[in-house]
Structures are given as structure tokens and as C-alpha cells.
Amino acid sequence: MPNTESYTLYLDSTGESGWNPPYGKSKNRYYVVAGLAITPKSNLEAYRETERILKKYIPKQEWSSPKFELCYHHLIRGKGIYTSLAHPQRLAMANEVFDLILSLKPILFATVIDKPALKQRYGVNAFDPKLLGIRATIHRFAMSLKRENAVGVVSMDAEEYRKDRLIQEMVRTFKKNGIIIRGFTYQPMYVERIDRIIDTINFTESNVSSGIQLADFCARTTWQHYEKNKSDRFQLLSPLWDRVGNRIYEPSVFPK
Numbered sequence: 001m002p003n004t005e006s007y008t009l010y011l012d013s014t015g016e017s018g019w020n021p022p023y024g025k026s027k028n029r030y031y032v033v034a035g036l037a038i039t040p041k042s043n044l045e046a047y048r049e050t051e052r053i054l055k056k057y058i059p060k061q062e063w064s065s066p067k068f069e070l071c072y073h074h075l076i077r078g079k080g081i082y083t084s085l086a087h088p089q090r091l092a093m094a095n096e097v098f099d100l101i102l103s104l105k106p107i108l109f110a111t112v113i114d115k116p117a118l119k120q121r122y123g124v125n126a127f128d129p130k131l132l133g134i135r136a137t138i139h140r141f142a143m144s145l146k147r148e149n150a151v152g153v154v155s156m157d158a159e160e161y162r163k164d165r166l167i168q169e170m171v172r173t174f175k176k177n178g179i180i181i182r183g184f185t186y187q188p189m190y191v192e193r194i195d196r197i198i199d200t201i202n203f204t205e206s207n208v209s210s211g212i213q214l215a216d217f218c219a220r221t222t223w224q225h226y227e228k229n230k231s232d233r234f235q236l237l238s239p240l241w242d243r244v245g246n247r248i249y250e251p252s253v254f255p256k
Contacts, residue, residue, distance in 0.1 A: 218237065
């Protein structure tokens with residue numbers, strides 16, 4: 001029996017998922033769900049290297065902190081466990097993390113939700129940006145697995161999603177009812193079961209998951225590119241987006 005490659009897709013999100021005025025108070029135009037898919041071998045390397053990088057730069061008294069993890073937003077701003085680091089140290093640390101991501105050669109996925117455009121097009125029928133971003137990203141991961149005759153697992157940040165009842169309910173429908181959303185005025189109709197994804201979605205604490213920590217860097221980098229027009233890191237990751245030949249599928253911006 002031929003060997004089947006396996007991947008874990010680690011997902012994280014950034015930006016505000018709420019609506020912009022006059023429908024809500026969000027000041028961000030974009031909401032991003034992004035992640036990286038890696039093999040078990042790369043997963044082990046990611047674990048070893050994230051711990052090495054953290055212990056290289058973060059003072060020892062912070063090693064037992066529940067926030068002893070890679071977080072790009074805090075690293076950029078010098079918050080939390082990064083407070084004692086000067087800007088050159090934070091830059092050097094970020095460079096090492098991005099070098100690690102490139103060396104792992106993951107497959108990157110991202111859904112970029114243009115919230116004002118989504119609301120303008122679909123009005124009261126507009127799908128929740130957070131739910132749409134998760135569903136769309138996992139769906140394209142499932143399609144990639146099918147193309148590669150591979151199997152996969154999805155892991156998401158427990159702190160971000162575990163307490164969200166709507167997400168829990170949505171996840172439970174994936175295996176039974178399918179995942180695509182389409183139909184008249186975008187009324188949900190679910191098709192294509194995700195039979196290449198094993199079990200359901202795993203919710204994992206980010207401080208014990210190097211994959212989710214690296215996904216945080218990918219999500220924040222993608223959000224900065226669209227929201228802030230800060231694109232140097234985004235361009236650095238460009239060879240890793242899911243593709244077949246010259247056709248690049250990621251990131252996917254919705255609505256098109």
C-alpha cells in the first residue's frame with residue numbers, strides 16, 4: 001500500500017471580526033484567517049526551533065510564564081514577555097522566526113475578508129466574517145489534500161475559538177453536511193464533505209503549539225499587507241502559498 005503524506009493545518013486569525021460602522025464599531029477593514037500546513041517531520045523541527053528561539057531572546061524569568069510563546073503582535077510592540085527586548089533584538093528575533101517558517105517549507109493558506117465589501121454585497125445575509133474565514137480556509141485545505149492524495153488534521157487556537165458556541169456548532173457540521181457555502185444571495189448550502197480531514201477540528205492552547213504560534217506570524221503578516229500596506233514580510237512568504245504550477249490559490253480575498 002503506497003504511503004500517504006499527512007499534514008496538520010494550524011490556523012490563527014487577526015484583525016477585528018466585527019462589522020464596521022454603521023453596522024458595528026470595528027475600525028479594521030480586513031479580517032484574516034491564515035495558517036500553515038506542515039508534515040509531522042516539520043512539526044518536530046518547528047517545536048525544537050521555536051523553543052530555541054524563545055530561550056535565546058527571552059529572559060529566563062519569563063520561561064515559566066503562560067505567555068511564553070511566539071506572538072508577532074506583542075513582539076512588534078515590545079509587549080508582554082518581549083518588554084525587555086530593544087528594537088534590534090526584536091527585529092533579530094522576528095528574522096529568525098521567518099527564516100524558520102521558510103526552512104520548514106509549509107503550505108500557506110489564508111482567507112482575507114473585506115468586511116465593508118461583504119456587508120455591502122450581501123446586506124443582512126452577509127455571513128459572519130470569522131465563521132466564513134474559518135470555513136473557507138479549511139475548505140481550500142481539504143481541496144489541496146485531495147489534489148495531493150494526502151490526509152490532514154486541523155488545529156486552531158483554543159483561547160481564540162473554544163468558547164465560541166457558533167464555531168463549535170459549525171465545526172460539528174463539517175464532516176456530516178459538508179463545507180462549501182453557496183447559493184442565492186449567499187444563503188448557506190453545504191456541499192462537499194471533507195473526507196480527507198481526519199476526525200474534527202482540534203482546539204489547542206497556543207503556548208504548547210509551535211504550529212499555532214507560527215500561524216500567528218503568517219496571519220499577522222497577511223493582515224499587515226492588506227490593512228496597513230506593510231508588505232516586506234508578506235513578500236518574503238510569497239513562495240509558500242498553495243499553488244499548482246503557475247496557478248496560485250492563496251491568499252483568497254472575499255468577496256472577489
